Amino acid sequence: MKYVIIGNSAAGIGAVQGIRELDKDGDITMISDENYHTYSRPLISYWLKGDVTEEGMKYRPNEFYTENKVNALLGKKVVSIDKKNKTVLMDDASVTEYDKLLVATGSDPFVPQLEGLDKVKNKFTFMKMDDVRAVRERLSKNSKVLIIGAGLIGLKAAEAMVSFTNNITVIDLSERILPAVLNEEASHIMKHHIETTGVRFVLGTTVKEFSENTATLTNGDSIDLDILILAVGVRPNTELIDAIGGKVDRGIITDDTQAVKGLSDIYAAGDCTKSHDITSNTDKMIAILPNAFMQGNVAGKNMAGGVAHYTNAFPMNAAGFFGLHIITAGSYSGEEHTAISENGYKNLFIADNKLKGFILIGDMINNAGIYTSLVREQTPLNEVDLALLLEKPALMAFPAEYRKEKLGGQR
Amino acid sequence: MKKVYVNEERCLGCHLCEFYCSFAGGGETDMAKAFKLGRVVAPRVRIEESKDIYFAVQCRHCEDPLCVKSCIAGALTKKNGMVEIHKAKCVGCYTCVLVCPYGCIAPDKKSGGKTVTKCELCLNSAAGEPACVKGCPNKAIVYEERGEQ
Ligand SMILES: Cc1cc2nc3c(=O)[nH]c(=O)nc-3n(C[C@H](O)[C@H](O)[C@H](O)COP(=O)(O)OP(=O)(O)OC[C@H]3O[C@@H](n4cnc5c(N)ncnc54)[C@H](O)[C@@H]3O)c2cc1C
Ligand code: SF4
Numbered sequence: 001m002k003y004v005i006i007g008n009s010a011a012g013i014g015a016v017q018g019i020r021e022l023d024k025d026g027d028i029t030m031i032s033d034e035n036y037h038t039y040s041r042p043l044i045s046y047w048l049k050g051d052v053t054e055e056g057m058k059y060r061p062n063e064f065y066t067e068n069k070v071n072a073l074l075g076k077k078v079v080s081i082d083k084k085n086k087t088v089l090m091d092d093a094s095v096t097e098y099d100k101l102l103v104a105t106g107s108d109p110f111v112p113q114l115e116g117l118d119k120v121k122n123k124f125t126f127m128k129m130d131d132v133r134a135v136r137e138r139l140s141k142n143s144k145v146l147i148i149g150a151g152l153i154g155l156k157a158a159e160a161m162v163s164f165t166n167n168i169t170v171i172d173l174s175e176r177i178l179p180a181v182l183n184e185e186a187s188h189i190m191k192h193h194i195e196t197t198g199v200r201f202v203l204g205t206t207v208k209e210f211s212e213n214t215a216t217l218t219n220g221d222s223i224d225l226d227i228l229i230l231a232v233g234v235r236p237n238t239e240l241i242d243a244i245g246g247k248v249d250r251g252i253i254t255d256d257t258q259a260v261k262g263l264s265d266i267y268a269a270g271d272c273t274k275s276h277d278i279t280s281n282t283d284k285m286i287a288i289l290p291n292a293f294m295q296g297n298v299a300g301k302n303m304a305g306g307v308a309h310y311t312n313a314f315p316m317n318a319a320g321f322f323g324l325h326i327i328t329a330g331s332y333s334g335e336e337h338t339a340i341s342e343n344g345y346k347n348l349f350i351a352d353n354k355l356k357g358f359i360l361i362g363d364m365i366n367n368a369g370i371y372t373s374l375v376r377e378q379t380p381l382n383e384v385d386l387a388l389l390l391e392k393p394a395l396m397a398f399p400a401e402y403r404k405e406k407l408g409g410q411r
Numbered sequence: 412m413k414k415v416y417v418n419e420e421r422c423l424g425c426h427l428c429e430f431y432c433s434f435a436g437g438g439e440t441d442m443a444k445a446f447k448l449g450r451v452v453a454p455r456v457r458i459e460e461s462k463d464i465y466f467a468v469q470c471r472h473c474e475d476p477l478c479v480k481s482c483i484a485g486a487l488t489k490k491n492g493m494v495e496i497h498k499a500k501c502v503g504c505y506t507c508v509l510v511c512p513y514g515c516i517a518p519d520k521k522s523g524g525k526t527v528t529k530c531e532l533c534l535n536s537a538a539g540e541p542a543c544v545k546g547c548p549n550k551a552i553v554y555e556e557r558g559e560q
């Protein structure tokens with residue numbers, strides 16, 4: 001059996017592990033245009049900050065490719081798939097055959113069309129190792145940094161750069177930071193915390209026009225800059241599948257075995273796909289690493305002739321900013337149950353007798369996974385001690401029988 | 412694979428396991444000293460208690476561990492049935508705290524929350540076998556084979 005995997009990041013690695021659980025000998029070829037041993041993308045900000053070395057960024061040990069008998073073709077880009085002859089073509093004109101193909105091409109930064117953007121010399125996106133290397137070369141204690149986008153990536157960039165310069169401004173069209181993962185109250189708490197480090201926010205506005213070293217905002221203000229970071233969002237890399245008629249709708253559409261709809265023997269996993277969010281019952285891009293790994297893992301098992309389904313995706317995030325952590329999951333609709341402590345915040349969202357989502361900050365994050373399991377399993381809340389769970393996540397809230405099963409090894 | 416199992420009906424909620432756990436991981440040989448010096452106590456076993464129920468919980472070393480699959484840094488691995496944390500690789504993002512269904516992996520107070528900590532069956536510590544099990548006077552936690560992977 002010949003397996004070809006495009007992309008050597010979380011989804012691709014998940015697939016290698018999935019394949020090798022069932023097929024120890026089949027040929028695995030892994031192709032990536034990034035010329036690096038598999039590394040953890042989220043760690044680029046930790047590297048920039050100086051908390052992690054390049055060696056420490058490796059997502060799997062150096063021996064991973066040899067131990068798993070993976071033929072890694074790094075620094076090569078796949079330009080097209082020939083589904084009839086079952087081959088992929090690379091940018092150096094080489095061709096590789098496949099029996100089963102996985103597209104794990106991830107996402108690219110979305111670059112907004114802003115007037116005068118081409119005049120800005122030092123502009124960077126914040127997605128890849130090469131991006132942060134380039135930022136590192138320009139960054140000094142006199143740098144004036146403007147970050148467009150107050151989402152997770154923009155704020156991780158800000159956190160990494162604060163140790164270099166105290167001149168950092170983050171702007172966002174939204175009126176609040178982390179708009180995609182936090183509600184208003186929680187955004188406010190995080191904004192307040194981050195501002196104490198000297199990072200400035202300009203919200204509810206965007207750039208009207210750039211000159212080389214100035215951004216003029218729609219509200220009339222202007223900001224001096226010599227480093228611009230574009231972190232407004234990501235878009236899935238779907239072109240390869242689009243070109244051969246696979247189903248794409250702002251993300252590659254797969255079934256729950258990760259097989260691409262409309263094609264045969266071709267799978268897709270990770271940031272390039274759309275997932276079904278069980279908490280909102282809608283299809284959306286869930287661009288997080290655990291989702292990518294698990295989708296890739298399911299794809300790999302199916303590619304190797306096993307049976308695996310990925311049926312319980314939902315958005316979730318864990319991130320710390322300047323020492324204050326957030327943990328969130330699911331969707332934020334339904335009845336709200338809020339609690340505030342000295343160093344923490346908690347909001348649980350309940351609808352239809354289920355925990356639909358939650359937001360936890362600071363000292364409320366402990367044992368969060370117990371809440372996440374209620375979201376993942378969509379456990380009927382009348383079967384558990386809800387009053388206790390509203391107070392804190394505890395296994396005590398589950399029926400004794402359930403505990404016996406889970407903690408007594410009966411399952 | 413031998414694992415630590417909970418016998419809930421035998422637990423008296425005495426918290427001795429927490430002490431033995433902190434002690435086993437601390438590298439201190441004198442228990443009184445270990446706790447009197449005001450050192451941070453960071454047990455990897457958690458007691459849940461109410462008026463009439465008590466039990467101890469620690470990492471289940473899950474057959475299909477969500478923490479390992481989710482770790483953004485590759486800091487968690489499963490080998491020979493045991494889920495291990497490689498603290499040098501951990502960046503303290505708490506994704507594992509987000510996904511562990513049992514609440515069995517937690518910010519490591521000893522590192523000021525820069526990494527996480529969890530039960531590793533004392534296989535890496537001086538004790539060589541789970542100190543909590545050895546120290547429990549009531550056999551409320553046992554270390555035995557029940558056919559799990
Ligand atoms: C700064 C930052 C911080 C983040 N923090 C977190 C976090 O804390 N927690 C979290 O869960 N997620 C985080 N994420 C998101 C996470 O990194 C992604 O969800 C995850 O990397 C997706 O994995 P993937 O394998 O689907 O794709 P990717 O990691 O994007 O990898 C795809 C790979 O395929 C390659 N490729 C694409 N097209 C081709 C082609 N045609 N030929 C050859 N190779 C190709 C790409 O170059 C890339 O190497 C963060 C992302 C960023 C940028
Ligand atoms: S930390 Fe949690 S998810 Fe990971 S193996 Fe232990 S019990 Fe399972």
Ligand code: SF4
Nearest residue numbers: 482501502504505507
């Ligand atoms: S806190 Fe450490 S072990 Fe847990 S997911 Fe993050 S890097 Fe991995």
